[in-house]
Amino acid sequence: MGDKQDHSPKKDPTAPEGMVLTPEQVSARGKRNIAIALSLLAFVVLVFAATYVRLSGNIESRIKDGSVPPSGVEEGPTS
Amino acid sequence: MTTAQIKNGHPASLPTVSEATVGDYLALLKPTLMSLAVFTGLVGMIVAPQSIHPVIGLVTLVCLSVGAGAAGALNMWYDADIDGGMKRTRNRPIPSGRVAPGEALGFGAVLSVGSVATMALLVNYVAALLLALTIIFYLFVYTMWLKRRTVHNTVLGGVCGAFPPLIGWAAATGSISVEPLILALLVFLWQPPHFWALSLYRSLDYEKVGIPMLPVVAGKAATRRQILIYALATFPASLLPYILGFAGEIYFAIAFAASLVLVFYALRVWMTGRTADRAMAEQSAMVKSTQVQADHAARKLFRFSTLYLFIIFAVLLVEQGFGLDIRDWLTSWGLG
Numbered sequence: 001m002g003d004k005q006d007h008s009p010k011k012d013p014t015a016p017e018g019m020v021l022t023p024e025q026v027s028a029r030g031k032r033n034i035a036i037a038l039s040l041l042a043f044v045v046l047v048f049a050a051t052y053v054r055l056s057g058n059i060e061s062r063i064k065d066g067s068v069p070p071s072g073v074e075e076g077p078t079s
Numbered sequence: 080m081t082t083a084q085i086k087n088g089h090p091a092s093l094p095t096v097s098e099a100t101v102g103d104y105l106a107l108l109k110p111t112l113m114s115l116a117v118f119t120g121l122v123g124m125i126v127a128p129q130s131i132h133p134v135i136g137l138v139t140l141v142c143l144s145v146g147a148g149a150a151g152a153l154n155m156w157y158d159a160d161i162d163g164g165m166k167r168t169r170n171r172p173i174p175s176g177r178v179a180p181g182e183a184l185g186f187g188a189v190l191s192v193g194s195v196a197t198m199a200l201l202v203n204y205v206a207a208l209l210l211a212l213t214i215i216f217y218l219f220v221y222t223m224w225l226k227r228r229t230v231h232n233t234v235l236g237g238v239c240g241a242f243p244p245l246i247g248w249a250a251a252t253g254s255i256s257v258e259p260l261i262l263a264l265l266v267f268l269w270q271p272p273h274f275w276a277l278s279l280y281r282s283l284d285y286e287k288v289g290i291p292m293l294p295v296v297a298g299k300a301a302t303r304r305q306i307l308i309y310a311l312a313t314f315p316a317s318l319l320p321y322i323l324g325f326a327g328e329i330y331f332a333i334a335f336a337a338s339l340v341l342v343f344y345a346l347r348v349w350m351t352g353r354t355a356d357r358a359m360a361e362q363s364a365m366v367k368s369t370q371v372q373a374d375h376a377a378r379k380l381f382r383f384s385t386l387y388l389f390i391i392f393a394v395l396l397v398e399q400g401f402g403l404d405i406r407d408w409l410t411s412w413g414l415g
Contacts, residue, residue: 025096035101043197046138050201053134 097182103172107155107183108148115388116147116243119266122392123247123259125400126325131251138201139250143243146194146210150217150239152187156180157222164288167281198250206250213242227289230296233278237270261319265391268316271309272345273384275302279348279377299373303352306380310345314338317391326395327404333394341387344380351376 062068120143155173163174172178191214199207221236241263248259282294293302317334320326355369
């Protein structure tokens with residue numbers, strides 16, 4: 001059995017492995033990454049602010065109910 | 080490996096890298112529809128009798144805009160085939176090849192789930208449920224079922240456009256009552272004349288891709304008649320907020336005047352259309368000019384109807400948000 005001839009194009013030994021991005025693709029990817037980062041940051045700030053508001057509201061209503069003293073520290077049982 | 084499998088010196092089996100810009104992803108969210116949802120949702124929130132904390136109000140509007148935008152992205156993913164065949168939509172990100180369909184699907188799905196979950200966790204379950212219903216209705220009922228099958232797609236699809244005022248109200252109160260339903264009714268009745276006016280001068284586009292819009296199925300004359308009927312129905316509906324006591328005299332005066340103008344434009348569409356049809360039937364030399372006039376009238380109605388809804392909701396927002404009362408003004412001018 002003779003060796004099969006290799007018809008595949010010859011690889012350039014100096015070419016980098018894998019995919020090489022065009023400058024447009026690099027630029028578009030960079031801008032998308034920045035947009036994702038800013039969106040995630042905005043989301044974290046929004047969740048933090050909303051949690052703060054809701055927790056403050058709950059504590060205030062519990063103080064009004066009398067279930068929590070105004071100091072915010074519940075007194076333990078006296079011995 | 081053959082040369083056909085090689086692209087830019089790399090095997091075609093390797094994943095391609097997107098060149099989509101941030102603007103393409105924003106376009107997927109249908110910013111115009113998104114702004115309509117945010118604006119009507121804001122009015123629903125402001126008109127509600129219970130005040131909402133500004134931060135929670137902001138979270139509501141963000142969730143509403145992202146949820147509405149996500150529904151738009153899912154709609155563009157499903158309708159990419161017909162969007163590519165229409166002049167108005169062929170430059171959208173998917174048919175133009177800037178965003179892959181799978182990317183749009185993933186983007187829309189993640190934002191849909193994220194917006195509903197955030198609304199449920201940070202606002203309340205009623206508002207989250209209504210937002211989920213809006214997205215489900217827009218994607219499964221309107222886009223996948225009604226749009227390509229029935230001539231009633233515009234009217235029935237209008238249900239999802241009517242949801243945002245309900246969501247805004249529910250975010251503030253945690254429930255639903257008559258007032259937001261009136262606002263929803265107003266948006267619901269406003270939509271058919273608005274979209275049918277557009278379809279009157281874009282009917283060839285819809286016909287080409289086989290969308291059964293009213294002018295394609297029933298003809299332009301029937302569409303003009305329906306536009307007039309819906310504009311006439313919008314008139315009393317626009318006055319209901321005043322009649323039911325959640326809008327004042329300023330709203331009544333402006334809504335009355337704006338609704339009169341809306342009916343006037345709808346009437347002009349009907350009359351110019353009749354003239355065009357008559358010229359066509361008589362094979363008159365005026366066919367082209369009358370047709371141009373009819374299309375012009377439809378464009379004018381489309382433009383005014385956009386302004387109309389903005390005026391109606393903006394007046395409610397200013398009047399209720401800032402507590403304006405014409406009686407206070409009359410008193411301050413010594414007329415009360």
